[in-house]
Amino acid sequence: MTFSPLAPVVRAVARPSRLVAAAQAAVLTLLVAGAAGWTVFDRTVTLEVDGRAQQVRILGSEVSDVLAAAQLDVGGRDLVSPAPGETVADGDTVVVRYAxxxxxxxxxxxxxxxxxxxxxxxxxxxxxxxxxxxxxxxxxxxxxxxxxxxxxxxxMPKAVTLVADGQTRAVTTPAPTVRDLLAELSVELDADDRLSTSADEVLAAGQTVTVQRVSVADVVEAVAVPNTATTVEDPEMFVGDDEVREPGAPGEQSVTFSVVTVDGVEESRTETARTTVREPVTRVVAEGTKERPKPPPPAPRPAAPAPAAPAAPSGGSAPSGGSSSGGSSSPAPSVSGDVDSLNWAALAACESGGNPTIVSSNGRYHGLYQFSTSTWQSVGGSGNASQAPASEQTARAKALYARSGAGQWPHCGPRLFG
Structure with a gap:
């Protein structure tokens, strides 16, 4: 809005008097002075409110007049520059920043x-x-x-440690959470991997975050199935003898496991499937039930030689008939109660060549004295004789002899008395 001086309204009069002319001059002077006063207080300033500028025309001379003209209310935290009580001139800028x-x-x-x-x-x-x-x-x-x-x-930045993929990294990071730290270091997790803490946990100064790589895979393995053993009686075989009729064999199964590994080390496995590849075959051993014939009684001891005849008196003669010597071989000595005195080394050499681990070609007889499994076990042995120390084999052979005599070794038994 522009204010301009007011012009007087003058009428044409033939000859005005001096008094009228003076009055008119006085009125004109007042009007001009008033118009000049309005012009002094009419000014335009730039008002910038929070960075947005506008033109404001005021009739006052202070910043407060600018705020009033723009209908702005300001508080104690707000910024007004220049201050509200200061004077502004035409073309000045007043800045208002609301808090x-x-x-x-x-x-x-x-x-x-x-x-x-x-x-x-x-x-x-x-x-x-x-x-x-x-x-x-x-x-x-x-x-x-x-x-x-x-x-x-x-x-804010803080020092933390990340352990992952075989590396330990000490870093300074502003990451707010564990998840942000992993993203910053380009460490990706899959569904099975493990974190030492929640991914959304706030990352603290000095914290160590550990990543464990977990994999789950199916592993197929062949598993042996033990076979069983059974014994059948054979009336055509002597008691104490046995024979393997069916050696048998273990079976086999294919077992599928779900295997969990953590950082390359197996942690657990769970069986998920099992199929039979081969059924086990039962081992069959025949044992004799026929009574073994009793060995003949031992031969009697030979008679002690007769004492020598006393010498003939001097000048006498010997009895007629002369002397003679016996020509027959002496019988095998009888067995005494002390089995330790028998020639066990000779028996072992005959039966097995002195090899305590030998097994006969048919698999029936074992060790130094060629025990069958049933005979070995009947004198307290465990497993097979070929699996026992030589000293144990000899001790149990002596026990067998004490129980049943040398007939247990039909071919080599006489060597005990050699």
Missing amino acids: RKLTVADPAGVETVYWTTELTVDEALSAAGLRTDDAWLSSSRSARIDRDGRSVVLS
């Missing part, structure tokens, strides 16, 4: 409130004295802070 609330939270949720007249997040943080060059910020630094305020999360 707004910036809420800054750390990753743990602890909040600090700042009142600021800065317009962006970065400017407000800098004005608050927060050094955030290396920090993690949940908002864009150039984001504008509205009159309603803004909340941001600020995570």
